[in-house]
Structure formats: C-alpha cells, structure tokens
Amino acid sequence: MSGELERGRTGLGATTAVAEPPRIKVEQASYAYAATDRTAPTFTLGPATFEAAAREIVAILGPNASGKSTLLKMMAGLIDPLSGRVELDGQEVSKLDPRTRAQRIALVAQESELLFPLRVWEYVLQGRYPYGKRLRFESDEDCLMAGNALAQVGADAVRDRWMDSLSGGEKQRVILARALAQHPSLLLLDEPTQHLDIGGKVELLRRLQKLARESKYTVIVVTHELNLAAEFSDRIVLLHKGKPLRAGTPAEVYQREVLEEVFEAPLDVELRVNGRPRVMLRGIR
C-alpha cells in the first residue's frame, strides 16, 4: 500500500496533502430543500464530512440529482447548512459577509447568457468587484490583476474580443480568469468541462492542476468525468441520492461494486501503474 502511495507521489497530480493544514473543512454538513417552509423536504443532502488543503484538487462525483451542486453551494456560502458546518481557514463560510466571501471563494457556475455584449477584459474586471466601494471605478491594480488572470489562463490574445464571439474553450478560460481576478484561496467549479471536447477537458484540468500546485489554490470540481477526475484529483467525494457515500483518494473510492451501484451501469475498474484507477464500460452481452 505504501509503495503504491510512493508511486502515486511521483505521478501526475500526486497526493500532496501531508504538509499543508486543511483549508476548507466540511463537518457533518447537511441540507434540505422543500417547496415551502411547512412541507416535507423534497430533497435532502445527508451529512457530509471531508477536508481539503491548499494545492489540492477535490472532485465531487455522482449521478444527476445526487446533490453535487447543493454541496458546492454550501461550500460557497450561498446556502446555510441545516446542520454541521463548513469552515474556510477556521471561519464559517455562511457567516462571512458577501464581499469578504467573494474575496476568498470564487464559484465558477454553469454559464449564463449575457444580456448585452461585453468585451473580454470588461468581463474579467468584474472579478475585482469585491475589492472596492459599492459604486467604484477600476484602479490600475485592478487592471494588473485582471491582466495577470488572463495570462494565467492563456487568454491574453482574446482580451479585446466580444464575449459572444469566443469558442466554448476560450469562453471557459475567460470565465476562469474572472474567478482568478477575485484572487480567492478556494476555487469552486460546477461542471466546468460540460461543453468542452476531450482536448479542451484535459487542457482545463491540467490548468487547474497547475494553478493548485503553483499558486496554492484549493480547487473543488463538480464533474461527471470519472476518468478525468481519477487522473487529476487528489481526493474524490462520491455522492449518491443525496448521501455522501465515500470520500478518499481515487483508488480508495473507485471500487467496482460501489461505482456500479451508484451509476447503475456495468463498469470495470483497473488500477494503473501510477496508482490511479481507470473506469471502463464492461461490454454488454
């Protein structure tokens, strides 16, 4: 087992958590949705517990309606946990005021449509909003940070283009740049790979990994991509029907029986030499 971990450390996106203290702690946090205050909840997210340190990537996996986005919203401080707590650097996130929260946590949601056209640099500058007065004009520092963010995602070349003229991959990078312009410590992404082709998916995850390793971000990604999650993340949280089923390294979580039950599909899991599992669809006879 320890040999496996040793190999894991040298491989792509190896386990690094040992030295860093946990940055975000999710402790027995649960949530329930109801149509009104008086009716019984229509969806509950069971108590979830896990933590993540700086430089770590955590993937939240699960079928549709398993509670992935709810868990992400709770970590973003947008909804209060019904019980338990979510802490960022020792402070409860739902207690932070909105601007302080936006300085520490950036949430990249599934994209929404712009009502009026906007230039890329105008869009990225929006990420500086939490750092000023309510009615504000951007400073030189804001421009510098926005420029750095664009450079970090390799989107320098498109800075003067209109948002609606970008390709899917470019757009995803620009949205990520706006999140980086917030200069957060925690980066949350809700299905960022959804509209990308396989090349775009790998490119984005490599970039996130680089950001985590080199710029000390903690990255939490909600995704449907089992194999990419196994390849790039340090920890996996697996949800099923609102229950956090497993949390651990990819190798610990990817057990054939568990995945088959959760995703209701015939699956095979094999462990590769770098210590990361690979999931395949078993041939249907």
Place this chain on the structure above:
Amino acid sequence: MKPLTPQRIARICGLLAVILFAAMVVSLRMGTYPISVRDIVLTLFRGAIGHRDAVPSEFWLVVFGLRLPRIALGILVGASLAVAGAGFQALLRNPLADPYVLGVSSGAALGAILSLLAAPHVPGAIQLASFLGAAVTIAVVFFLGLRGGHLDSPTLLLAGIMAASFLSAVIMLLMAMLPGRDLHGVLFWLMGDLTTSPPTTRVPAWFAFLFTIFFLSAGAMYTTATDLNLILSGEQEARHLGVNVNRVKLVVYVAASVLTGLAVSVSGAIGFVGLLIPHAMRMMFGTDYRLLLPTSALGGAIAIVLADTIGRTVLAPTELPVGAITALAGAPVFIYLLRRRMR
C-alpha cells in the same frame, strides 16, 4: 484594457449637455413670436444673473413665461423616462422593457381619468391623482412580483403586464362614460403632451420640487450602477461576486417606478423615449451603467425637447402631442437600429 473613468463620463456628459443647451435655444427660438438667438441668449443670461429690468417685457414673457417652463418640463420628463427605462431593462433583464411595462403609466392614467370625472377643474388634481394612481400600482405590482420574500424578475414582469392590461380595460370602460370634451383631454393625456400648465403660479418652486424628486431617484439608482453591470452578466454570478442582489433590485424598482410616476403625472404617457434612448446610448457609448444612466438622462431630455419643438411648430398653430411625435420618429429609428445590429 481601458476601464471607464469619471473623466470620460464627464467628457461625454459635457458634450451631451452642450447639445441639450443648443436644443433648448432652438426650441426657444421656434414659435409664432419671433425672437433672435442673440436675444434668447441675452435674456437667459440676464435672467440668470437677476437683471430682469434690462429685458424687454415681451421677451421676458415669451422666454420665461411660456417657452422655458415647457422646455424644463420636457427635460424633466425625458430624463426621467430614459433613466427609468434603463433601470427596468436591467431589473427585468429584458431589453424590451420600458417604463410602462409594469403598469405604472396605466395606474397613473386611471388616476387622471378618475380626477377628470370627479374634480375636472381643480388645479393640480390631475397631477396628484395620477401620481397616486402610479403609487398604488407600484405597490400592488411589487407585492405580486415577490417570490420567497424577494423580487423575482420573471414574476415581476408577468405581474406587471397583467396589472397593465387590467388597468387598461378599466380605462376603456371609464372612457366610454366620459363626455366628449373631457375625452379629448384624456386622449391627449394618454398620448402624452407637455401643454399642461403648472398647477401653481410659483413656477420656479414647482420645478425645483419636481427636479428634486428626479435627482433623488436617479441618484439612488446611480449608486447601484456597478452592481447593475454585474447583474446584467447573470444574477447568480453577481451574488457570487458579493453583490447584494435583493437590495439592488429593490432600490432600482422603487427609483425607476418613482421616476415613471413623476414623468407620467406631469405629462401623460409619452412613448418610446424610455425604450429607445437607453438602447441608442448603449449603441453609442457601451453598456456600462455608470455611463449609461447619465447619458440616458441627457439623451432623453434632448429627444423630448426636440420632439416637442417639432410638435408645436410643424402644423402651427395646431399643436401635436409630443407622444405622437416620439412614437412616429421613435419606431422607425428603433427598427433601423435593430436591423443594423442584426447585420
């Protein structure tokens, strides 16, 4: 990367203010009583420094007694409608929204008609009644537009449209009961015109009162300009970036509604300015609300002053209601801008 600066806003607004002043001078010049541009400027200047004695009395009457109050009313109404339109477009996240979409004007019209029925010759009754009608509509639509305790844009839009059509139906019924003479007044009012004289002899005080309401409401909306930029890129994203979306919506709803009620109660329902001017300003100066709100105010003022000048001179001495002119000129201009944008 060239972010917006206060200097750029001042430059563009200064330019528009010069155009507005030119439009005012043109408007003061036009009419049955001839008066030269030089005399207009001299009269304005002497009036401004308080040298009334130096001005011939007929110039004084024409400029300060007749034409300037009407121009001031046009500026107030145009600026209010354009700022309200820009506000509603952001609040409802709908480029087709205008100041009347939520029924504020229908409520005001109903108030005006009721006052014509009940107290036809009381000065100020029509303004007061229409402002009350607008206020009641604003309050009712607000409560209908709540969802989970907060303003929900789609719910608000539907509630407003329903309120507007209900009130229009009531107006139609009442109009069938009005005698012919009053009906003409109501029709002019529904189209929008600037001929209604102030309900008091203390004209400067009346305008000071109206412009105070304008600056308070427009100023309140301007404090949310940065937030509105973010809300336009997505309400959820704005929340993630730390915008207090519910507070912003409340401020914009109240401010835009008060501005609409203000404009409608002194001039009736002048169409197209509130829809067209914010779009025209966007096409010229971009979508940033920190620049869009002041340019819309000035653009709306210019549009109404010019439209009213056309309305009272083209078929003189017959006066056309300014609302008919804005709709006649506005609809083709809007279609032109729309087609140009599609290409």
